[in-house]
Amino acid sequence: xxxxxxxxxxxxxxxxxxxxxxxxxxxxxxxxxxxxxxxxxxxxxxxxxxxxxxxxxxxxxxxxxxxxxxxxxxxxxxxxxxxxxxxxxxxxxxxxxxxxxxxxxxxxxxxxxxxxxxxxxxxxxxxxxxxxxxxxxxxxxxxxxxxxxxxxxxxxxxxxxxxxxxxxxxxxxxxxxxxxxxxxxxxxxxxxxxxxxxxxxxxxxxxxxxxxxxxxxxxxxxxxxxxxxxxxxxxxxxxxxxxxxxxxxxxxxxxxxxxxxxxxxxxxxxxxxxxxxxxxxxxxxxxxxxxxxxxxxxxxxxxxxxxxxxxxxxxxxxxxxxxxxxxxxxxxxxxxxxxxxxxxxxxxxxxxxxxxxxxxxxxxxxxxxxxxxxxxxxxxxxxxxxxxxxxxxxxxxxxxxxxxxxxxxxxxxxxxxxxxxxxxxxxxxxxxxxxxxxxxxxxxxxxxxxxxxxxxxxxxxxxxxxxxxxxxxxxxxxxxxxxxxxxxxxxxxxxxxxxxxxxxxxxxxxxxxxxxxxxxxxxxxxxxxxxxxxxxxxxxxxxxxxxxxxxxxxxxxxxxxxxxxxxxxxxxxxxxxxxxxxxxx
Amino acid sequence: xxxxxxxxxxxxxxxxxxxxxxxxxxxxxxxxxxxxxxxxxxxxxxxxxxxxxxxxxxxxxxxxxxxxxxxxxxxxxxxxxxxxxxxxxxxxxxxxxxxxxxxxxxxxxxxxxxxxxxxxxxxxxxxxxxxxxxxxxxxxxxxxxxxxxxxxxxxxxxxxxxxxxxxxxxxxxxxxxxxxxxxxxxxxxxxxxxxxxxxxxxxxxxxxxxxxxxxxxxxxxxxxxxxxxxxxxxxxxxxxxxxxxxxxxxxxxxxxxxxxxxxxxxxxxxxxxxxxxxxxxxxxxxxxxxxxxxxxxxxxxxxxxxxxxxxxxxxxxxxxxxxxxxxxxxxxxxxxxxxxxxxxxxxxx
Numbered sequence: 059x060x061x062x063x064x065x066x067x068x069x070x071x072x073x074x075x076x077x078x079x080x081x082x083x084x085x086x087x088x089x090x091x092x093x094x095x096x097x098x099x100x101x102x103x104x105x106x107x108x109x110x111x112x113x114x115x116x117x118x119x120x121x122x123x124x125x126x127x128x129x130x131x132x133x134x135x136x137x138x139x140x141x142x143x144x145x146x147x148x149x150x151x152x153x154x155x156x157x158x159x160x161x162x163x164x165x166x167x168x169x170x171x172x173x174x175x176x177x178x179x180x181x182x183x184x185x186x187x188x189x190x191x192x193x194x195x196x197x198x199x200x201x202x203x204x205x206x207x208x209x210x211x212x213x214x215x216x217x218x219x220x221x222x223x224x225x226x227x228x229x230x231x232x233x234x235x236x237x238x239x240x241x242x243x244x245x246x247x248x249x250x251x252x253x254x255x256x257x258x259x260x261x262x263x264x265x266x267x268x269x270x271x272x273x274x275x276x277x278x279x280x281x282x283x284x285x286x287x288x289x290x291x292x293x294x295x296x297x298x299x300x301x302x303x304x305x306x307x308x309x310x311x312x313x314x315x316x317x318x319x320x321x322x323x324x325x326x327x328x329x330x331x332x333x334x335x336x337x338x339x340x341x342x343x344x345x346x347x348x349x350x351x352x353x354x355x356x357x358x359x360x361x362x363x364x365x366x367x368x369x370x371x372x373x374x375x376x377x378x379x380x381x382x383x384x385x386x387x388x389x390x391x392x393x394x395x396x397x398x399x400x401x402x403x404x405x406x407x408x409x410x411x412x413x414x415x416x417x418x419x420x421x422x423x424x425x426x427x428x429x430x431x432x433x434x435x436x437x438x439x440x441x442x443x444x445x446x447x448x449x450x451x452x453x454x455x456x457x458x459x460x461x462x463x464x465x466x467x468x469x470x471x472x473x474x475x476x477x478x479x480x481x482x483x484x485x486x487x488x489x490x491x492x493x494x495x496x497x498x499x500x501x502x503x504x505x506x507x508x509x510x511x512x513x514x515x516x517x518x519x520x521x522x523x524x525x526x527x528x529x530x531x532x533x534x535x536x537x538x539x540x541x542x543x544x545x546x547x548x549x550x551x552x553x554x555x556x557x558x559x560x561x562x563x564x565x566x567x568x569x570x571x572x573x574x575x576x577x578x579x580x581x582x583x584x585x586x587x588x589x590x591x592x593x594x595x596x597x598x599x600x601x602x603x604x605x606x607x608x609x610x611x612x613x614x615x616x617x618x619x620x621x622x623x624x625x626x627x628x629x630x631x632x633x634x635x636x637x638x639x640x641x642x643x
Numbered sequence: 644x645x646x647x648x649x650x651x652x653x654x655x656x657x658x659x660x661x662x663x664x665x666x667x668x669x670x671x672x673x674x675x676x677x678x679x680x681x682x683x684x685x686x687x688x689x690x691x692x693x694x695x696x697x698x699x700x701x702x703x704x705x706x707x708x709x710x711x712x713x714x715x716x717x718x719x720x721x722x723x724x725x726x727x728x729x730x731x732x733x734x735x736x737x738x739x740x741x742x743x744x745x746x747x748x749x750x751x752x753x754x755x756x757x758x759x760x761x762x763x764x765x766x767x768x769x770x771x772x773x774x775x776x777x778x779x780x781x782x783x784x785x786x787x788x789x790x791x792x793x794x795x796x797x798x799x800x801x802x803x804x805x806x807x808x809x810x811x812x813x814x815x816x817x818x819x820x821x822x823x824x825x826x827x828x829x830x831x832x833x834x835x836x837x838x839x840x841x842x843x844x845x846x847x848x849x850x851x852x853x854x855x856x857x858x859x860x861x862x863x864x865x866x867x868x869x870x871x872x873x874x875x876x877x878x879x880x881x882x883x884x885x886x887x888x889x890x891x892x893x894x895x896x897x898x899x900x901x902x903x904x905x906x907x908x909x910x911x912x913x914x915x916x917x918x919x920x921x922x923x924x925x926x927x928x929x930x931x932x933x934x935x936x937x938x939x940x941x942x943x944x945x946x947x948x949x950x951x952x953x954x955x956x957x958x959x960x961x962x963x964x965x966x967x968x969x970x971x972x973x974x975x976x977x978x979x980x981x982x983x984x985x986x987x988x989x990x991x992x
Contacts, residue, residue, distance in 0.1 A: 075908055099647055103910055105929055115645055155908050199694050206689060236754065240689070242666055352908060376907050404858040405878035411906040412793045412876055413942040415647065417967060417986045420944050424965045476967035643966065 065515050067093075069128070069136075069144040070507035071113045071311065072322060073100055073151045075352040075376070076414045077470065078112040080120050081507040082144070083522055090518040092527040095502050096120035099415065101307070102153045108307030109153065134314040147315040148510040149308075152322035152350060154301035156181040156370045157293070158210040160247070162188035162201070162230045164217035169253065172277040173216040175445045176252070176289040180297045180321060181353065183370040185210060188230060198233040205237025210247045211300065212293075213238070215261070218254030220279045227253055231261050239268050248296070252277045252289045272296075297321060317514060323348070325509030326468065327357040327366045332512065332520065333464060334359035343451045345462045347435060347489070348506065349469035351414050352376040354434055356442040360460070361449040367442035372434045374427065374471035375414030378407045381433060392623055393429035393487070395634040398422060417474055424476070428484055431471050435488025453492065454596070458538065458619060461493045461593055466528065468500035478609040479571075479641030482531045486569075486613075490621050492536050493593020496606050498528040530576055532608030536615040539590035539597065543567035547590045547616050551583040564614040567633075569640040571614075574607035581605075582612075610641065644933050648990040649791045649912075649940060651885050651950075653892070655924040657789050657916055659768050659899075662780035665689070667762075669775050677766040679801040679899060683781060684764040690756040693740055698751030700737040701729045705751030718745045726753060767799055768899045768916045786924040788893055788917040790886055794856060794873040795902025795913030796864045800828070802849030804890060804898045804917065808832040811887035814879075815853055817842035824848050828898050828915075830890050834879045840864070850900045852890065852915065854948055855880030870902035872913045875948035883940055884977055885950040885991055893917045927992040938991040939974055941983055950991060951976035 066085040071078060078100045082093045098115035101108055117129045127142030128135055135143025159182050163170040170189060177184060185208050188201045205213060213234050217227045238246050246269040251261050258273050265271050274288040302308065302319045312319065330346035337344075340361050348355040352373040358365045371377045382390060387400050394403075406426050410416070418424040439459075451460040467485050475481040481499060485491075504527045512519035541547055548564040555578060564570045574580055582605050588598035595601075605612055617637075624630040667686025671677055698708040711727045714720065720739040728736040739755065747754035770785030805827040807819040815831025817838040824846050831839070831853040837860060843851060850870040855878045864871045874886045898917045905911040933939075933953065940950040953972045960968040961982050971984035 098645065103908070119644070153908070199692070202694070203692070236694070240692075245666075401858050401878075405876075408794070408858065408877035409947065413647075413987075413989075414906075415986060416943050417963075417969065417984060418943065418965055419946075419963050419984070419987060421965055423944060474967075476963070476965045 065145040065518065067138060067144040068146045068148065068511050068515065068518060069134070070510050071116070071147070071149045072503065072507050072510075073102070073109050073112065073149065073153045074322070074350060074470070075153050075373070076100055077351075078109075078116050079503045079507070080113070080116040081502070081504050082120060082124065083511060083518060085518070089525050090521040091525050092502055092504055092522055094120060094123050095504070096123055100153050102305060108310075109151070109305050110307040110310035113149075113311060136314055146514055148317055148507075148514060149311045149315055149319045150322045150325045150506055150510045151302055151305060151319055152181065152353065154181070154305050156183045156353070157212055157297055157301065158208070159184045160186045160188065160205055160208055160210045160213045162213060162215045162217070162234060163253070164189065164191065164223060164226055166191050168281070169216040169218070169278045171444075172284045172286065173214055173252065173289075175284070176277055176286045176293065177214065178367045178369065178441060178445065179286070179290040180294045180323065180366075181301070181368050181370065182293065182297075188233070190226065190229075198229065198236070201230065201233035202237035202240070205234055205247065206240045209241055209245050212250055212296065213247045214250045214252070216253045216277050218257070219281055220255040220276050222254055224254060224257055227257055228260065228264075231264055235265050235268055238265070248272065250274065250289070250292060250296075255279070294321065294324065320510055320513065322506045323355040323357070323366055323368045325513075326355055326506040327364050328509035328512050329505045329519075329523070330357040330359050330466060331362075331364045332523065333466065334362060337463075338362075340450045342461045342463045343446075343448060344464060344466070345489075346466040346468065346505065347438070347485070349374060349431060349434060349467070349471035351470055354438040354469070356438050358442065358446055360446060360451050363447070365442065365446050367438065367445055369438040369441055372438045374430055374434060375410050377434055378430045379411065381437065382407065385433070389433055390426065390429040392630065393432050393634065394425050395631050395638060396422060396425060397627070397631065398426070427471070428480065431484040432488040434471070435485065439489055454591070455538070459490060459492050462491055462495055463493075464496040464498050465489070465491060466498045466500060466505060468503065468505045470503075473499065473501055473503060477642050478529075478531050479643070480638070482534070482610050482613065483569075483637060483641045486534065486536070486615055487621060490536070490619055491534065492538050492591075492619055494603060494605075495534050495536070497531040497534055497608070499531050499609070501529040502527060504528070530606055530608035532574060532610040532613055533605035534613045534615060535584070535592055536619065537564075537586060537590045537592055538619045539587070540618055541566040541587070541589065545587070547587045548592065548614060549585040550614070552612065553581040553583075555579060564616040566616055566618065568616050569613065569637050570616065571610060571640060572612045574605060574612040576608050578607035579604055580607070580612070644985065645930055646933050646939070646985060646988055646990045648929055648931070648992050650789050650927050651791070651883070651889060651991045652927060653788050653889055654786065654919055654921060655789055656926045657768070657770075657785050657787060657924070658773065659770070659783045659785070659916060660780055661764055661767065661783060663764060663778075666778045669777060669779075669781050671772050671775070671781065673772055673775050675772045676770070677772060677783060678769050679766055679897075681766045682763045683766045683772070683783075686762050686764075687759040688762055690743075690759040691741075692746075692754060692756040695726065695737060695740070695753040695755050696751065697727045697737050697753060701727060701735050703729065708751035712748070714745055716745050716748055719743070720745065726755075765799075767801060767901060769918050785916065785918050786921045787919040788889060788915075789927075790874065790889065790915040792852075792872045792874045792904070792913040792915065793876045795904040796867065796871040797902050797904070798868060798870040799899070799901045799903065800850045800870050801897060801899045802826050802828045804828050804830060804894050804896055806830045806891055806894045811854065811882040811884055815839045815851070820846050820848065822846065828852060828900055830887075830894070832887065833881045835860075837863070840867070843869075852900065854882030870900040870913075872900055872902050872915065880948045883948050883950040885938065885940070929992070931990060931992060933972065933985075933988075933990060939972070939983075939988045940991055941974070941976065941987060942989055943987040946976060946981060946983065949976045954980065957982070
């Protein structure tokens, strides 16, 4: 890799579950700019079993797009020379399998809750929870059998505040030891202990001879405190060691980059963190959502602190079947603007799993994908929300989203929408933001890549972010309150940069859009009705703000929070059709 | 440009991987010629076990339990055999709950395991063992036709291919399943219904291959003991012409059907192997570039499952019904010229 000061071109490979994306960034004059993007199928599985093959395919596509030579003799040309190439190469991955976890702990609402928060911070899938809560006896056989039959990657054992409960924790440890010892040595799970600190030596003594034991600080050292950092760091480290660095073909990519591979979610989180630090507004958080094929990442930043939540089985292709098994197919049907049969939707979900890289060709399939996105966003947000300490940005009302600005949306699910308004509508319905937010669309799938670039050249990542790599969809004003459909809930004066003025009103139940093009801004004078909150200090409080334009424009979501859909199916479908129409069809 | 692919090939070099789900023994060696029903690997299923709390059963402390034991670790017991007893007034006994072996003792508790079941893995396809990974898996090489499917019910079998429909667009009907289909791999067209499935069970077919399987029948299909393979997916989907024609041309030959499939990060596709004695089959090349004349299959509605040939590769993106503008190919799908985005196409190798 070239010296950091001399890095003028950077190539990032983002190896996703299905698609490998390449992003080329270059210095143009004093700024770093997004130059080109290319993609190819990820080749981690059959028949290749070599992730570098997919990267090579994508490089070939990038060479065709840019007309430059980047690859020769089976190698990426780096550092750049007279023949071509790039100065630096970084690789990020979400393609490897998540870590399979068996979680063991005592109290569902305490240590287990904290442990789950730690687990979602990286790519993990919790396959079973061992807890005796609710029963008098410890079902040791069942616990041991679970460990033996699942043979997870990690058993994550928590429980007991420091100096607190010991016997129930040791009962769990005994059963884990039994289940682990019944497995062949190379199939035994690693034990991560993050419980009562006083038991560390006993746990290590009991399990240390059977398997590898990692001890970290208690995730719940006292009843009222939670301490997740060390456990989260260890889990990410294990993911990097046991998954990223074991990915078939990764050694080829590492030899090109000389930088360790990074998890995509971590890189995405770095961009969200940067966006918060750009404004440093403690009254607002920044939210990023990366809706992928197999998982969805929610990255939220409040008061400079990042909260990362990776939800496996919440992707647009690998996730919906498990979702409908749990929540019923009605959870998807309610979002459809047309009357489709349950079986039709289920058939679609199965076939989507067989061909996860495909795109809808028929409007009916587009609506089903829309419905999936809304539910995956809702599910992921529901899991991420309890992990946030929102500080001053905390909402006035429980279960509402805090004030978030900007909102960054990324991932194949959203970016593939035929029209930008459709992506925006999925986000408004799925996340239900409140107050005033700028919505940024990661249309070039650049956000995780920029996060990766920040690890070698922060200036380049910041410069690319500022130079329009993210496409603004517009400014959204989401009102909180209830009224009768059709009632005027907001009066707004829009003063454009050319001094022209537009006086408009928003009616309850509607999505209203006014023109405000990308690159333009306008001054808005907001006067909400007394029972409505636009995020300017409470109900009925208005004020002047600056709004940025975007691909959709200036959007007022006057449908109220929480968003409720009519119960009558025909009325509901009519309403959904109307909203789709409002955002541009 | 490289697209995803499916193999629908009349004669090729085939490598079938046979894997155990848990470590076991591979009982054949490299170079050995195997037959479809030959056992090639074995493993022992994890035993059922129980922790028997002797101390609690005898009403004593764990420390004292050791002195009352009547069996040692390693003892094989029948159901009801005494494992520990405490005599005297109010005495108690601790008995074996099933036939098994004592495999451990500690802190007043026995670990007692039932005898494990042996699981055997058949070759499924005739051929030569090319590679062996001890304890795990082996590769069998053969020559013949190979077809990758979309969905399978997890079962496997070997039998004679028998067509029971006139075209790929006809559904598999119960009335077409008579005594002649016993043990046969029955090829339907579009789909099958519950009546046809029940009739197939009565007639003891060896397997079913159809274009699509109805979503409401999936749980039932997973229960039956013969393989069911859908070549295109879930729903009422006509079998791809390319697949149907190939199966029709090979009717009467023996075929191996594996319905083992998985989606997600570790994709496993169901497949059909029809061995043909030959030395001329070439390997399929997944990196075959798309060009005019390439055989392709559509992966999304309204053309899902239809196969055809690329007739042109238009420059630049083309608008779809959804409003999306995407690059793609013009394809002759059984005589119908349609534009399909690259994202919704796969190569047929």
